[in-house]
Amino acid sequence: MMIRSMAIVALAFLGAGCVGTVVTYPSGWAPIAPQPECAAIVGTYRDEGERAPGGTGGGFLRFTQLVPYSEVAFSGPYVTLSFPEVDVLLIKAGRERRLPFKEGQVACDDGKLQLRRSDRGPTMYGLLRSHETVALARSTDGWLIAEWDRGEWLSFVLFIPAYERTVEWYRFAPVAQPSRPRR
Numbered sequence: 001m002m003i004r005s006m007a008i009v010a011l012a013f014l015g016a017g018c019v020g021t022v023v024t025y026p027s028g029w030a031p032i033a034p035q036p037e038c039a040a041i042v043g044t045y046r047d048e049g050e051r052a053p054g055g056t057g058g059g060f061l062r063f064t065q066l067v068p069y070s071e072v073a074f075s076g077p078y079v080t081l082s083f084p085e086v087d088v089l090l091i092k093a094g095r096e097r098r099l100p101f102k103e104g105q106v107a108c109d110d111g112k113l114q115l116r117r118s119d120r121g122p123t124m125y126g127l128l129r130s131h132e133t134v135a136l137a138r139s140t141d142g143w144l145i146a147e148w149d150r151g152e153w154l155s156f157v158l159f160i161p162a163y164e165r166t167v168e169w170y171r172f173a174p175v176a177q178p179s180r181p182r183r
Contacts, residue, residue: 020165035111
């Protein structure tokens, strides 16, 4: 019985796997501007963006698809990001989406705004735990930069662990704000 238990444990460790695709920040894009505050991302950008080469799958075509917790369908040609209240991010794109800084869903970390989501629960193959973070910053040329980081832990048949991580980069062009006439 002891040998059989040890064999199961050994198979579990041999079966454990870590896979994923981690795309590095593209050298052809302007560097990310170091910012002391998350307010640096405030502005209006095109909703349709560019994806860094090297990822798997199709990626996200729009900023409004990239935002976690987007159960409200919203999109438009432009996206405006602002902080209308303390600890509230407002995303306008046809409709409005307010994301409060609570329960770890939105945070400011080292000048980058982080939108976070995590899930856990059973699947037909075992237990799944996932996390997703979209970190927003601005590049030195004014583009909105989004780093999408998703990780998933899956315990196959409750004892064979597997982990998959995906990191991709997106950028969204700034939209020039019309100048107001001086009085």
